[in-house]
Structures are given as C-alpha cells and as structure tokens.
Amino acid sequence: MSATVTDNNTTSELAALLDKQLVATAVDAALRKEAAIAFRTAGLPAAKAEEYRFTPVTRILEKQFTLSQPTPAGQASRINDYTLAGLEADTLVFINGVFSPADSSIQKTTDLTILPLQEALVSHTALVLKHLGQYADTAADAFTAWNTAAWTNGLFVHVPDNKIIERPIILYHLHDTSEGQVVTATRNLIVVGRNAEVTILEKYDSAGASPSFSNQVTEAVVAENAGLNLYSIQHDAGQRHQVGMTRIQQANYSRVNTFTFTLNGKLVRNNLQLVLDGEGIESHMYGLYLLTGDTLADNHTVVDHRKPNSFSNELYKGVMDGNARGVFNGKIYVRPQAQKTNAFQANRNILLSPTATVNTKPQLEIWADDVKCSHGCTSGQLDEEALFYLRARGIDKLSAQAMMLYAFAGEVLTNVKNPVVKEYLDNLISQRLHKNF
Amino acid sequence: MLTIKNLQAKIGEKQILNGINLEVKPGEVHAIMGPNGSGKSTLASVLAGREEYEVTGGEVSFEGKDLLEMAPEDRAREGVFLAFQYPVEIPGVSTINFMKTAVNQIREYRGQPTLDAVSFLGVMKEKMKLVEIDQALLNRALNEGFSGGEKKRNEIFQMAMLEPKLAVLDETDSGLDIDALKIVSNGVNKLRNKSNAVIVVTHYQRLLDYIVPDFVHVLYKGKIVKSGTKELALELEAKGYDWIKEEVSVL
Numbered sequence: 001m002s003a004t005v006t007d008n009n010t011t012s013e014l015a016a017l018l019d020k021q022l023v024a025t026a027v028d029a030a031l032r033k034e035a036a037i038a039f040r041t042a043g044l045p046a047a048k049a050e051e052y053r054f055t056p057v058t059r060i061l062e063k064q065f066t067l068s069q070p071t072p073a074g075q076a077s078r079i080n081d082y083t084l085a086g087l088e089a090d091t092l093v094f095i096n097g098v099f100s101p102a103d104s105s106i107q108k109t110t111d112l113t114i115l116p117l118q119e120a121l122v123s124h125t126a127l128v129l130k131h132l133g134q135y136a137d138t139a140a141d142a143f144t145a146w147n148t149a150a151w152t153n154g155l156f157v158h159v160p161d162n163k164i165i166e167r168p169i170i171l172y173h174l175h176d177t178s179e180g181q182v183v184t185a186t187r188n189l190i191v192v193g194r195n196a197e198v199t200i201l202e203k204y205d206s207a208g209a210s211p212s213f214s215n216q217v218t219e220a221v222v223a224e225n226a227g228l229n230l231y232s233i234q235h236d237a238g239q240r241h242q243v244g245m246t247r248i249q250q251a252n253y254s255r256v257n258t259f260t261f262t263l264n265g266k267l268v269r270n271n272l273q274l275v276l277d278g279e280g281i282e283s284h285m286y287g288l289y290l291l292t293g294d295t296l297a298d299n300h301t302v303v304d305h306r307k308p309n310s311f312s313n314e315l316y317k318g319v320m321d322g323n324a325r326g327v328f329n330g331k332i333y334v335r336p337q338a339q340k341t342n343a344f345q346a347n348r349n350i351l352l353s354p355t356a357t358v359n360t361k362p363q364l365e366i367w368a369d370d371v372k373c374s375h376g377c378t379s380g381q382l383d384e385e386a387l388f389y390l391r392a393r394g395i396d397k398l399s400a401q402a403m404m405l406y407a408f409a410g411e412v413l414t415n416v417k418n419p420v421v422k423e424y425l426d427n428l429i430s431q432r433l434h435k436n437f
Numbered sequence: 438m439l440t441i442k443n444l445q446a447k448i449g450e451k452q453i454l455n456g457i458n459l460e461v462k463p464g465e466v467h468a469i470m471g472p473n474g475s476g477k478s479t480l481a482s483v484l485a486g487r488e489e490y491e492v493t494g495g496e497v498s499f500e501g502k503d504l505l506e507m508a509p510e511d512r513a514r515e516g517v518f519l520a521f522q523y524p525v526e527i528p529g530v531s532t533i534n535f536m537k538t539a540v541n542q543i544r545e546y547r548g549q550p551t552l553d554a555v556s557f558l559g560v561m562k563e564k565m566k567l568v569e570i571d572q573a574l575l576n577r578a579l580n581e582g583f584s585g586g587e588k589k590r591n592e593i594f595q596m597a598m599l600e601p602k603l604a605v606l607d608e609t610d611s612g613l614d615i616d617a618l619k620i621v622s623n624g625v626n627k628l629r630n631k632s633n634a635v636i637v638v639t640h641y642q643r644l645l646d647y648i649v650p651d652f653v654h655v656l657y658k659g660k661i662v663k664s665g666t667k668e669l670a671l672e673l674e675a676k677g678y679d680w681i682k683e684e685v686s687v688l
Contacts, residue, residue: 384488389525392485393539393595394513394546403538407529407578 010062011142015040017067018149027121031133035148038138042145054327054359055269055298057143060241064211071096071183074176075207079103082172082205082235087420089168089201090114092155096176097184097214099153103172112165112198113158117187120156127158132189135219136247141271143243147217151187154216157200161193161223168199168418173216175240177208184213190220190228192254197227201421204233204265206240211266218246222254224278230258231421235428236265238293245271252278252307259416260316261425262289262297263432273302276338279309287316288412290432291324291356298327303345305338305368314345317412319405320356328360330375336367343371349379350408402433409433438463438634439504439603444495445659446483453479455659456495461603464631468645468670469638471656472678477638478522480656481607484636485519486512499603513539514546516602520592520609527579532591533561535579536598543599564597568624586617593624604628605636610644622647642674655681 018036026032045052047059061067074096083091092114093103099116106114113124121128138145155171175182192198206212222228228248236242242265248256262268274283289297303312318326328347349358362375382404390400409429416422439461446454453476461467471477483490484497486509497504504512527535540560541551552560565572568590580588589609596604606625610618625635625648637648645653645667653670655663657678662685663669673681 383525383527386525386527388487388509389521389527390535390539391509392513392519392521393535393599394510394543395535395539396510396542397508399538399542400510403530403535404527407527410529 010058010067011040011043014044014061014067014146018146021150027125028129028132032149035133035138035145039142039145039149042139042142044142051300052269054325055267055296057241057243057267057269060267061213065181065183065213067183069181071181072176072179073098074174074182075178076100076103078176078207079172079174082174082203084170084203084420084424087168087170087424089170091170091172092116093172093174094153094186095174096182097152097186107167111163112160113156114169115156117151117154117156117189120189124156124158127191128156128189131191131219131221133219135221135249135275136217136245141245143215144217144245147185147187147215147245151185151217154187154189155200156189157198158191159193159196159198159226162195163193164196165198168201168421171200171202173202173204173214175206175208175212175214175236177206177210177212177239179208181210182212185215187216188218190218192220192222192226192228194223195225196223199229199231199418201231201233204236204240204242206236209239211239212241214240214242216242216244218244220246220248222248222250222256224251225253226251227255228257229417230256232258232260232270233425234260234262234265234268236268238266240265241267243269243271245273247273247275249275250278250281250283253280254278255282257284257415258286259412260287260299262287262291263428265295265297267296269298269300271300273304274312275304275306276310276312277306279307281310283310283312284415285312285314285316286412286415288409289316289318289326290409290429291318291326292321294323296325296327300329302331303333303343305332305334305341305343308337308339308341310338311342312344315412316347317408318347318349318358319352319408320349320358321352323353323355325356326358326360328358328377329363330361331363332365332373332375334366334368334371334373339368339370341368341371341373343373345375347377348408350382350405351379352382398434402430405433406430438500440498442496444480444483444497445493446479446490447493448479448490452493453659454483457656457659457661459654459661461634461636463602463634465652466629466635466637466648466650468650468653469636469656470640470642470653470670470673472682473640475656476659477640477656478607481519481522481605481636481638484512484517484605485509510542511546513599513601514543518596518599518601518604520589520596520604520606522607522609522611524580524588524592526581526583528581530579531577532575532579532594536561536595539595540598561598564594567597567627568594569620570594585612586614589613589617589621590624593621597624597628600628602633603636604633605638607638608640609637610639610641618644619647642670645670657681657685
C-alpha cells in the first residue's frame with residue numbers, strides 16, 4: 001500500500017476505535033468483528049488511491065475531525081424544516097444517526113415490515129442475517145467495512161411477495177452540529193419480495209456550523225419481477241461530508257430506478273452499485289448535481305450485467321458554479337454470458353464559472369460480443385447564442401440562464417413519477433436556479 | 438424613431454461597419470441589401486446588442502434613447518425586435534413558456550400588469566393565426582427539429598406576440614420556399630401600422646415583392662453606398678452588385 005504515514009495514523013486510530021466499540025453479545029457480532037478486521041487491512045484510501053483520486057476524504061477526516069470525540073444528541077425540533085409537506089408516507093427520522101421514534105411515523109399494516117434496523121436484528125434475526133453484509137463488500141471499500149463494523153441504526157424494510165406498496169417510505173437524516181462535530185454510520189437493508197414494489201426516499205439535511213461526516217450503506221435485494229424506486233435528496237449545509245454506498249442486487253425481470261440529487265454540502269461521495277444478476281432486468285440510474293461554493297460531489301457508479309437480455313440506462317447531469325467540483329465515474333461490466341445486453345450511460349455537465357471543474361470517466365468492460373453499449377460525457381458552458389436569443393426577446397440574463405439550466409435539469413426531473421416528490425424537487429431546483437445559483 | 442449616425446463596429450480585430458448613417462421613421466419599411474460580407478447581418482446584430490460585436494464609433498438613438506448603452510433585454514423591452522437569421526434551438530424550453538416569460542417581463546418593464554395564463558393563451562391563439570402556426574409546434578422545445586420554414590414562422594410569431602416598434606428581419610427569407618415566404622411576409626404585413634417600422638435585411642429582391650419597402654439601401658464594405666426606392670432593388674436583381682462596386686471604386 002502506498003498509504004502515507006498520516007493516513008496510517010488515521011486508519012489505526014479509527015480501527016482501534018472500531019475494535020473498542022465491538023459488542024460481543026450483538027446479534028451481528030461476528031459480522032462486525034470481521035468488518036473491523038477488513039477495515040484495518042484495507043485502510044482509508046491513500047491520497048493517490050485511484051478510486052478516491054479527486055475526493056480527499058481521508059485528509060478531511062484527518063484534519064477536520066477528532067474521531068474519538070462523541071457525537072452530541074442534536075435537536076429533534078429542527079426536523080420540521082426539512083420534511084416534504086403533503087406527502088403521505090411512512091417516515092423514519094434519524095438525528096445524528098440515532099432513530100427518533102417521537103418524530104417518526106409508521107402506519108400499522110400487515111402488508112409490509114418497516115422497522116429500525118436494530119429492532120429488526122432482534123425481531124427478524126434470520127431474515128436480516130441472511131442479507132446483512134452479503135452484498136456491500138467490506139474488502140473492496142474501507143468505508144463499507146467501517147460502516148459494517150460500526151453502524152448504529154437505519155431502515156429495515158421487507159416487502160413480502162406480491163405486495164405493491166403505494167405509500168412511500170421516507171428517511172430523514174438530519175445532522176445537527178450546533179453542539180459540536182457529528183460523525184455517523186447508518187445502515188439500511190431493503191428486501192423486496194417477488195412481484196412486489198416499493199418506493200423509498202432518503203433526505204439528508206444538516207444544521208449547525210461544526211463539521212459533520214456520515215457514512216451510510218444501503219443494501220437492497222430485489223427479487224424476481226419486483227420493483228424498487230430509490231431516491232436520495234442530498235440537501236446539506238456547508239460542512240456536511242458524506243460517503244455512501246448503495247448496493248442493489250437484482251433478480252430476473254426486476255426493475256430498479258434510482259435518483260440521486262446532490263444540491264449542496266461540502267463533500268459528497270456516492271457509490272452506487274447495481275448487480276444485474278438475472279435476465280430481463282431493467283435498471284435506470286438518474287443523477288442531478290447542482291453545485292456551488294466549494295462543494296465537491298463525486299458519483300461513482302457500477303452496473304454489473306451478469307446475465308443475458310438485461311437493460312441498464314444511466315443519466316447523470318451536473319451544473320457547477322464557483323469553485324465547485326464534480327466527479328463522475330461510471331463503470332459498466334458486461335460479463336461473458338451477458339449476451340444481448342443493452343447498457344447506456346451519459347454524463348453531461350455545465351460549468352458556469354472558470355474555476356468550476358468536472359472530472360468524468362466512463363469505464364466499460366465488455367466481455368460479451370453481442371451487446372449494445374454506449375456512453376457519452378460532455379462538459380461545456382451555457383450556450384451563449386441561446387442566452388442571447390432569450391435576452392433579445394426581453395428576458396433578463398438571470399432568468400434566461402435559469403430557464404436554460406432548468407431545461408437542462410428537466411431531462412432528469414421528468415423521470416420522477418411521484419407527483420409530490422416531483423413538485424418538491426421542482427420548487428427546490430427552480431428557486432435555486434433563480435437565485436444567484 | 439431610429440437614428441444611426443456614423444456607426445462603426447468590429448468583431449475581434451476585423452472592422453466590419455465603417456460609418457453607417459440611417460434614419461427610420463414610424464410607418465416606414467427600409468430594405469438593406471448588399472453582397473455577402475458587406476456587413477448586413479452585423480448591423481442587425483449590433484442593433485439587437487449581440488455582445489461579440491464591439492462598437493468602435495458612432496451612435497444609435499432609438500426614440501431619443503441611446504440604444505447602444507442598453508442590455509439586449511432592455512432593447513427588446515423598449516421595442517426593438519430582431520428576427521434571427523439562424524433561430525437558435527433550445528432543448529427543453531417550449532416556445533409557449535418562453536414567450537410567456539418574455540411577454541410578462543416586457544409588460545413589467547413598461548409598467549403594465551402581467552398576463553395570467555388564460556389571457557396569455559387568448560393573445561397567443563390570435564397571433565398564431567397571423568403566421569399560420571400550429572399550437573403543437575409551440576408546445577415543443579424551441580425550434581428543436583423545426584424545419585427552416587417553421588423556424589422563420591416562429592420568429593414572426595414571436596414578433597407578433599411582442600408587438601415591437603422596430604422589427605429588424607435578418608435574412609428572414611433565406612432558405613424559404615415560396616409558400617413559406619408568402620406566409621412569413623403576410624404575417625409581417627399584417628403587423629405593420631403607422632407607428633411601427635421594419636428594417637428588412639436581405640440578399641434577394643424576391644422578398645421585397647411581398648414586403649414592399651419605402652427605401653432600399655445598398656450596404657457595401659460596411660457603408661451605405663446607395664439609397665433609393667423599391668426600383669433600386671429591381672435594378673440590383675437585374676444587374677447584380679458589380680456596377681455598385683465599380684461606382685464605389687471610382688469614388
């Protein structure tokens with residue numbers, strides 16, 4: 001390993017902390033212990049590690065966080081500022097990584113199981129242990145190992161076979177740093193049975209001026225002919241750093257739509273991995289990032305086509321202003337037996353300032369010979385001629401720019417099917433575009 | 438209405454306009470003709486406020502105000518309209534939405550109440566008839582995938598919506614077949630009245646059969662070298678531009 005001395009220090013400090021936190025009597029003690037070892041072995045990514053080349057998470061942890069410092073409780077009263085009004089949903093609120101039953105509301109139903117993961121570990125032990133840690137790879141990613149060893153809570157959803165769940169499930173993750181630095185590790189497990197369907201939305205917000213860091217892992221298993229819609233709205237204040245891993249395992253004829261909206265924050269790293277382990281699968285991955293100030297948003301996606309006749313489509317779009325930095329890395333694997341695969345990927349970026357940057361890299365590895373794959377990355381400025389055209393009709397410069405950016409974002413937004421979610425995002429994004437970006 | 442005095446402009450290091458003088462009064466139609474590269478489109482662009490062009494001398498006054506000082510949107514709000522030679526395609530922005538924003542921003546500028554969706558639609562339907570344009574087209578992304586004729590008709594539709602005092606038509610006729618040309622000209626003629634004016638920039642006399650000018654000016658090497666009435670356009674059609682060039686070189 002090419003880790004520097006300081007990296008090693010942060011790694012060993014954190015590894016020691018993970019070891020100390022292990023509880024021998026925990027239901028998942030074995031899994032956690034293994035993960036703590038995996039973390040120590042892998043170590044936090046070194047400064048030059050390829051997977052984190054543009055995203056200096058290790059340095060930030062080292063410089064801005066005292067990892068041994070406990071995370072304060074946070075103010076539950078703040079949560080109302082961040083919720084989606086008018087959306088009929090089951091909600092789970094996590095404040096500084098701790099489940100807040102008083103702010104959450106889960107309808108009683110026999111249609112499905114929605115529980116904080118810690119509770120599920122006790123009440124649905126066999127089902128949870130069958131899936132927990134089986135998909136997100138602790139050996140491949142130190143943050144996943146850290147999370148597996150140290151997660152505090154999160155969502156457990158089990159949708160039994162043939163149940164179509166119309167009512168979305170929303171997770172609010174609030175970081176309140178008004179009483180000091182916050183570091184959290186949350187974990188979700190989503191199990192969708194055959195022919196079942198569910199929509200889950202996670203929203204990330206933060207308050208307070210101290211730095212915060214969250215490490216979140218979601219594992220989802222989507223059985224045959226089932227559907228999962230997964231939304232992530234990252235709308236943080238200045239000092240939030242987050243590293244997330246979402247790993248989705250898809251069986252035959254399953255359908256998955258993921259939406260990742262990154263609208264703010266200091267540093268956001270999203271790992272999204274879809275394993276298409278079946279035939280006739282359809283997967284759509286949509287992303288939109290609107291960045292300003294010195295925000296860094298890094299989307300690393302993987303689509304792994306393992307069987308024939310599946311379809312994946314990926315569309316990520318970004319607008320960067322100020323000193324903002326965007327990173328996109330899209331891996332597509334088409335395994336030897338995955339003939340007749342259709343895999344499409346596009347990443348489009350607009351840079352509004354000369355100091356904004358984007359690094360975009362498609363990575364296609366295709367072993368099958370009868371496939372249709374395409375990818376395209378673009379980055380550029382707003383079309384000056386189009387701006388002039390709009391202004392020549394009497395529209396002021398800011399509105400003209402907002403109109404064009406809105407149209408640019410629209411290609412992603414139009415795929416959001418839930419009308420309340422769509423309207424919420426629509427408002428959030430147009431307000432943002434009509435302000436000074 | 439419009440007074441251009443000794444207007445000079447360049448793009449990059451290339452001087453294109455070398456002292457244009459022109460006076461346009463309400464109710465008049467002026468045609469600006471000239472060989473390729475004579476500065477016709479530059480003149481249209483400078484009037485509309487295209488930023489790539491740098492005005493190096495002279496003045497332009499529009500209804501007593503200094504036009505060159507204004508941002509492009511303010512020129513439009515004051516009543517100047519440019520029909521683009523190459524209308525821009527803007528994906529994701531429908532003509533209707535865009536026009537609604539434009540009409541209302543102009544109304545606000547002029548201290549008029551903004552139009553609600555219903556009144557806007559009413560005005561729009563009326564103007565659509567003028568240029569024989571279909572609403573389905575206006576629901577689509579602005580000019581995206583439009584034919585040449587559809588794009589030009591859309592320009593005249595926008596002109597009808599904005600009711601400018603001065604319309605500058607930059608080669609609106611190029612690329613149009615005769616049917617489209619008639620529709621476009623018809624639209625322009627219906628919009629003409631005693632208080633507005635039109636500047637028609639064109640390479641071909643053909644358009645002037647339909648939009649009949651009061652004055653014809655020949656632009657050559659960034660200057661108006663000859664002015665006359667509509668007969669001048671016919672003469673240019675018959676004899677080409679060489680005799681003009683010769684006349685200029687003699688001077």
